[in-house]
Amino acid sequence: MSTEGTKGSPSGITIGFSILTHFLLVAPVIYILVLAFSNYHFFSWHPICMSIGVGLLVTEAVFSVSGEAYIASKLPRRSRVTIHWILHTIGLSIIGIGFIIIIVNKVNHNKAHFATTHAQLGLVTIILSFLTASFGILANNTVWIYPRVRPVLVKVAHACGGIGILVLLLATLINGTYSHWWPGTETGRDLVFASLFFAGFLILVKPILGTFSRCRVVFGPPSSET
Numbered sequence: 001m002s003t004e005g006t007k008g009s010p011s012g013i014t015i016g017f018s019i020l021t022h023f024l025l026v027a028p029v030i031y032i033l034v035l036a037f038s039n040y041h042f043f044s045w046h047p048i049c050m051s052i053g054v055g056l057l058v059t060e061a062v063f064s065v066s067g068e069a070y071i072a073s074k075l076p077r078r079s080r081v082t083i084h085w086i087l088h089t090i091g092l093s094i095i096g097i098g099f100i101i102i103i104v105n106k107v108n109h110n111k112a113h114f115a116t117t118h119a120q121l122g123l124v125t126i127i128l129s130f131l132t133a134s135f136g137i138l139a140n141n142t143v144w145i146y147p148r149v150r151p152v153l154v155k156v157a158h159a160c161g162g163i164g165i166l167v168l169l170l171a172t173l174i175n176g177t178y179s180h181w182w183p184g185t186e187t188g189r190d191l192v193f194a195s196l197f198f199a200g201f202l203i204l205v206k207p208i209l210g211t212f213s214r215c216r217v218v219f220g221p222p223s224s225e226t
Contacts, residue, residue, distance in 0.1 A: 017202070018070035021063065024199035028192040029055040031184070032177075039183045043105045047176060049098030054169045055196065057091030059203055062166055066206045081140060088133055095169075099126055118175045125168040132161040152218055159211040163204055170200045 032051040036044040064072035065084035072080050099122070106113050114120050138144065139158035142151035174196055176182075177189045184192075 014068065014073060015070055018068060018073075021068075021199055021202045024195045024202070025055055025059055028195045031188060031192060035182075035184050035188075042101070042108070043181065046098050046102045046105065047181065049094050049101065050173055050176065053091045053094035053098060054173045057087050057094065058166065058169060059199065061085075061087035061091060062162065062207065063203045066203070066210075068203075068206055085136065085140065088136070092129060092133055095126060095129070116179070118172065118179050121168070121175060122172045125165070125172045128161075129165050129169065132158070132165045135161060150218075152214065156211060156214050156218055159207060159214070163207055163211065166200065166204065170196050 029051045032047055032055075036047045036051075060069065061084045063069045064087065065080050067073050067075075067077075067080060072083060075083070102119075103113065114123055135154075136158050139154045142149075142154050145151075145154070174193050177184075177192050182189060
């Protein structure tokens with residue numbers, strides 16, 4: 001059996017890094033879910049869907065494809081890419097449900113749509129998220145456009161877009177905790193902010209460095225031949 005693209009056994013540092021990152025993601029999501037169910041009404045499904053879709057699934061999709069998640073680190077690149085798009089598909093579907101719920105809730109209460117910073121940021125982020133995901137299909141099937149477009153250009157563009165989208169999704173989720181809905185304490189809200197912020201930082205370190213390295217190769221001066 002081929003082991004191409006697989007890694008050796010992860011080090012203790014890698015395992016610790018993965019555990020810490022997942023804790024920083026899971027803890028605030030559980031807290032938001034507890035608050036949402038303890039003050040349950042139809043609107044509660046909006047923060048429930050968004051926290052699960054963003055805080056657990058989309059973030060895990062990015063973390064897995066980078067190979068830093070403990071389980072994904074044992075898998076070949078092709079398998080990690082498969083996990084990446086499956087988690088993204090499920091996550092974006094749940095986010096889409098959360099978006100529909102807030103639209104219906106606004107209609108039911110005869111309230112203006114996209115009248116707050118959170119709503120406007122969320123709308124832009126969701127649109128860009130689905131566009132980036134659609135572009136990801138192309139990045140995973142570059143044979144469709146080769147040789148008209150170099151595959152590496154498509155992959156770099158998708159990686160840059162994905163990094164930006166994850167930042168926007170986490171920013172929108174955090175911003176939602178500063179809305180009138182928030183039933184938790186200020187300390188709890190600050191801890192959610194800090195936890196998601198540092199988790200996002202840890203998840204994006206490797207993708208940012210990898211994308212920067214690729215950009216230097218793609219857009220840098222051609223190497224001289226000896």
